[in-house]
Amino acid sequence: MPFPTLAHVAVTVRDLSVSVPWYRALIGSEPVLDEDTDAGFHHAVFLLDNGTLFGVHQHTTAPSDQPFSEYNVGLDHVGFGCAERADLERWQARLDELGISHGGIVDAHYGSGLSFRDPDGITLEFFAPPAQG
Incomplete structure (x- = not known):
């Protein structure tokens, strides 16, 4: 199945x-x-x-006073898929327009990511697979 x-x-x-x-x-x-x-x-x-x-x-129910941390058991981050690295560059510009701080595009052998946090500190990421070629 x-x-x-x-x-x-x-x-x-x-x-x-x-x-x-x-x-x-x-x-x-x-x-x-x-x-x-x-x-x-x-x-x-x-x-x-x-x-x-x-x-x-x-x-x-009121939340705890503890801020979000990817080091706690549970959610680490939410990743949104992009088709290619150029999409990440467009999203980086959009985050800049919105005043959302981010870690810049990070390239690795398995793909490229652009990480940022929401108002509660939850980690979000735009991710693109490595270029084919």
Whole structure:
């Protein structure tokens, strides 16, 4: 049986009033869903161009005072796929336009990445495979 594709990613944020506008600017679209749930959280969900859903959740239970760290068990980062390194250069310019700090494009034998953090410190990355040739 083939392993299913990734349908959605959801991250917990501290304050939707900060995170939703930040992700709206980054993604360039409005959430397709913005609602309270019966499960005790409010979520805003964005539809990415490839059909994947990306959600930001704020739970009614208060979060811990600990900042996000990729060194804790759980999420390390969320990677968004780009077709080629030139796409990363365009995203780097877009992040600069938005005033979002980043680590610059890092090239490795397995591909190139451009990492940055959301308002809660969650690590996000644009990633492109190595050039063929």
